[in-house]
Amino acid sequence: MTALSLNDVSVTFGDIPVLDRINLHVEQGEFVSILGPSGAGKSTIFRLLTGTLPLQTGTISCAGRENSFAFMPQRDALMPWRRIIDNLTLGLEVQGIPRKDARAQVGPLLGEFGLADFTTHYPAQLSGGMRQRAALLRTIVQGRSIQLLDEPFGALDALTRTQMQTWFEDRWRAARWTTLLVTHDVREAVALSDRIYVLSRRPARVIAEINVPIPRPRLGRPPSAQAYEIEAYLLETLLQQTGETS
Amino acid sequence: MQRPVPRQTGEGLVRGIPAVLSVVSAFVIWEIYVRVSGISPLMLPAPSRVLEQMVQNRVLLWDNTVPTLKATFAGFAMSLTVAFGLSIILDFMPRVRRALFPIFVVSQTLPLVAIAPLVVLWFGFDLTPKVLLVALVTFFPMLVALVDGYASTDPEIEDLMRSMGATRGQTFRAARFPSAMPYFFAGLRISITYAVVAAIFAEYVGARAGLGIVILNAKNSFRPDIVLAAVVISSLLTLVLFAATALLQRTVLRWRDVEGHR
Ligand SMILES: Nc1ncnc2c1ncn2[C@@H]1O[C@H](COP(=O)(O)OP(=O)(O)OP(=O)(O)O)[C@@H](O)[C@H]1O
Ligand SMILES: [Mg+2]
Numbered sequence: 001m002t003a004l005s006l007n008d009v010s011v012t013f014g015d016i017p018v019l020d021r022i023n024l025h026v027e028q029g030e031f032v033s034i035l036g037p038s039g040a041g042k043s044t045i046f047r048l049l050t051g052t053l054p055l056q057t058g059t060i061s062c063a064g065r066e067n068s069f070a071f072m073p074q075r076d077a078l079m080p081w082r083r084i085i086d087n088l089t090l091g092l093e094v095q096g097i098p099r100k101d102a103r104a105q106v107g108p109l110l111g112e113f114g115l116a117d118f119t120t121h122y123p124a125q126l127s128g129g130m131r132q133r134a135a136l137l138r139t140i141v142q143g144r145s146i147q148l149l150d151e152p153f154g155a156l157d158a159l160t161r162t163q164m165q166t167w168f169e170d171r172w173r174a175a176r177w178t179t180l181l182v183t184h185d186v187r188e189a190v191a192l193s194d195r196i197y198v199l200s201r202r203p204a205r206v207i208a209e210i211n212v213p214i215p216r217p218r219l220g221r222p223p224s225a226q227a228y229e230i231e232a233y234l235l236e237t238l239l240q241q242t243g244e245t246s
Numbered sequence: 247m248q249r250p251v252p253r254q255t256g257e258g259l260v261r262g263i264p265a266v267l268s269v270v271s272a273f274v275i276w277e278i279y280v281r282v283s284g285i286s287p288l289m290l291p292a293p294s295r296v297l298e299q300m301v302q303n304r305v306l307l308w309d310n311t312v313p314t315l316k317a318t319f320a321g322f323a324m325s326l327t328v329a330f331g332l333s334i335i336l337d338f339m340p341r342v343r344r345a346l347f348p349i350f351v352v353s354q355t356l357p358l359v360a361i362a363p364l365v366v367l368w369f370g371f372d373l374t375p376k377v378l379l380v381a382l383v384t385f386f387p388m389l390v391a392l393v394d395g396y397a398s399t400d401p402e403i404e405d406l407m408r409s410m411g412a413t414r415g416q417t418f419r420a421a422r423f424p425s426a427m428p429y430f431f432a433g434l435r436i437s438i439t440y441a442v443v444a445a446i447f448a449e450y451v452g453a454r455a456g457l458g459i460v461i462l463n464a465k466n467s468f469r470p471d472i473v474l475a476a477v478v479i480s481s482l483l484t485l486v487l488f489a490a491t492a493l494l495q496r497t498v499l500r501w502r503d504v505e506g507h508r
Binding site: 047050051052069070071073074075077079080081082090091093094095122124125142148 | 400402403405406407408409410411412416420421424427499501502504
């Protein structure tokens with residue numbers, strides 16, 4: 001079943017076209033990545049979905065309820081004045097769930113996300129990886145049907161990023177959240193996705209759509225030859241884009 | 247991975263030592279100068295004499311400190327309430343903000359020397375004109391701090407709130423208001439240092455009692471020692487208020503202390 005689809009969605013800021021007739025869809029339980037150069041318009045797609053930016057042309061349709069997205073912004077956007085536990089329950093509080101019930105809902109997930117001992121800490125007291133896990137948990141606990149993750153591992157150092165990706169793959173294999181991931185990391189896209197859309201430079205068009213039929217788990221072991229092949233193809237496609245200066 | 251919460255009390259005391267030393271040595275130098283030069287106490291009284299006068303006139307000074315304190319607190323409470331209320335209205339109505347802000351700026355350009363006698367003329371010698379003047383002087387720094395503080399909210403946090411389906415009010419309470427707190431305290435600290443001075447000046451222009459009246463009378467009877475005694479009290483009041491805001495800030499912005507040591 002199709003969980004989300006964008007049809008001919010275009011966006012211009014003033015005279016600057018940013019999105020040019022974007023078509024994409026995400027199936028229920030599917031992990032889809034949007035891969036594109038910096039400044040292509042990837043975050044803009046998410047801003048359309050979350051309603052921060054009004055839709056200009058084209059249509060967006062999603063299965064089920066109106067507000068079906070949980071959004072993880074590009075930087076973690078943890079509120080520095082809230083303790084971790086209160087950051088985690090923010091989405092539930094906004095939904096009108098009393099604080100006590102919200103905490104009870106978050107409680108069982110803390111261990112899995114490695115945050116059990118840090119609930120009373122402030123975000124500034126946590127390492128980058130832990131902040132990212134907290135931001136991810138804040139997204140997941142909202143119980144929305146589609147997770148929108150905007151470069152969740154982009155700000156991390158290489159080692160932490162690899163650890164987080166491996167950890168995240170495990171979580172995802174257990175839960176199978178319908179996920180739309182934005183990234184400009186080719187390896188990450190191949191490691192995590194069922195399907196990948198490649199965007200051009202601004203104005204962004206979809207220039208490739210690739211299936212990744214590699215069995216999971218893919219991380220924590222040497223990459224398969226097939227993964228290398230897909231990575232090489234994606235890299236080639238992206239490099240052509242960046243070379244194609246207008 | 248985890249950064250320890252720093253202990254601040256001990257550090258604070260150690261950091262305070264140079265300030266105390268410099269104040270004490272200034273008084274010592276002053277005392278020595280007065281004694282060595284033999285200058286008339288009608289020109290410049292020694293600190294010891296000022297202290298002596300404070301003890302001798304303690305009843306008079308206390309009776310006149312109370313009205314000043316009343317005016318300061320009432321005026322400050324009023325400006326705090328109005329600044330908060332107005333800042334929320336202005337935040338929800340940007341058009342009103344653009345229309346009204348110039349008026350507030352103008353209110354700050356009015357010289358206190360000129361406006362104080364007028365306010366006393368309109369409202370008499372009672373508490374009202376003092377409260378109004380204290381409010382006028384302290385209101386603007388807090389309002390500006392709050393309005394700027396709301397605007398400083400991280401846009402990603404606002405996007406996040408919107409993605410969660412938060413109403414404008416929820417976003418204000420959970421994101422914009424807490425974001426403004428560090429700014430608010432900066433404004434509060436500026437305001438509080440103006441408050442006592444404004445109250446005393448208002449009394450000076452016209453009142454029945456208050457530190458301003460003590461200063462006026464002492465000046466007219468050539469008693470610089472009593473003038474200085476009143477000045478000392480007013481400084482102490484300001485210092486106490488300043489310390490109280492610092493303490494309040496420490497409590498409310500505890501999350502910033504853990505960040506400060508990054
Ligand atoms: N409100 C706006 N007004 C004008 N231009 C904007 C606005 N928001 C974004 N842009 C421009 O649109 C383009 C796409 O922005 P967007 O944030 O979607 O890119 P991105 O692909 O997420 O980039 P990055 O990889 O750096 O996160 C950028 O060139 C940006 O400068
Ligand atoms: Mg982006």
